[in-house]
Amino acid sequence: MKKNMFLAIAAALIVVIGFGLFKASQLTTIQIVKSVKINRPEKEVFDMVRYLGNFPKWSPFVAQDPTLKYEVKGTDGTVGAQYHWNGNKGNDLGYQEIMEVDTFRLVRMKCTIQKPFVAYPTFDYKFTKTSEGIEVTQDFKLQSSLVDAFFLWVFGAKSEMEKTNQQGLDLLKTATEK
Template structure:
């Protein structure tokens, strides 16, 4: 019994030390990005990233809820192009609005997460020539709360899975 209590005590101590370390050592500024090279010209790839509606054809976050409700507004492919989503607990609720467009090169947007937590992030798609194809870099930047700092390794893992899935789907439809 004492051995079990000692092991439990060590586990609790390590967990507390990790939490303290994460709160102190991890930056509040969070940047995540993934890239893929697509065997298609940037004009063809742009058709799938150049508007919120095109993005939602392959958006891995929206795919997590088959019954998601998406409402679009603004002119597709221009600053102000936006959508509001409302989904299940996995998808939550929020809005994404385009803030910068350089056709065939870059689309930037602001995301406002409403549920399950309130927050703001900035995302972008950058297209650059790579050999005979196009390199697409998908980025997301936001500010982490103290609790989110503690969850950063889990966030990195989840974001990696979702970005990789999305970029894989983008590659598939762009190369058709």
């Protein structure tokens, strides 16, 4: 009886872990593309994203943690400038760095997250003129190991990332259109 129960529990664990690893394999590369249309001049929209000193005006992380501390290092708005943050009582730590600026077309950033986990996502912000204003498209990418992806799956992190990215774009629109 005990042996059968042990085998049943072991089989169930193998199925759950197998399913989890299968789902995690789909999360080793996450790409989230979101966009927003902003009814303001092209330069205002572009500068709101390009200059890291503006980020607190539309950061979903500042909205979620108003006590977050931040600092811009380097020449703001240029390749190499960095936005460092420390929030959630020291539990959120990292920085983002401008990697490329193509005026009125693209701002590319890489992010180094040190806490609560280690990750290196990238963000491309693309700008397109439309009849309704400037469309800002955010292209977020994250590569993860299978083990990290397993935990992303367990905690439903992709869904949370999607919500956070959309919140950031909504705040960008609000901050720019003020």
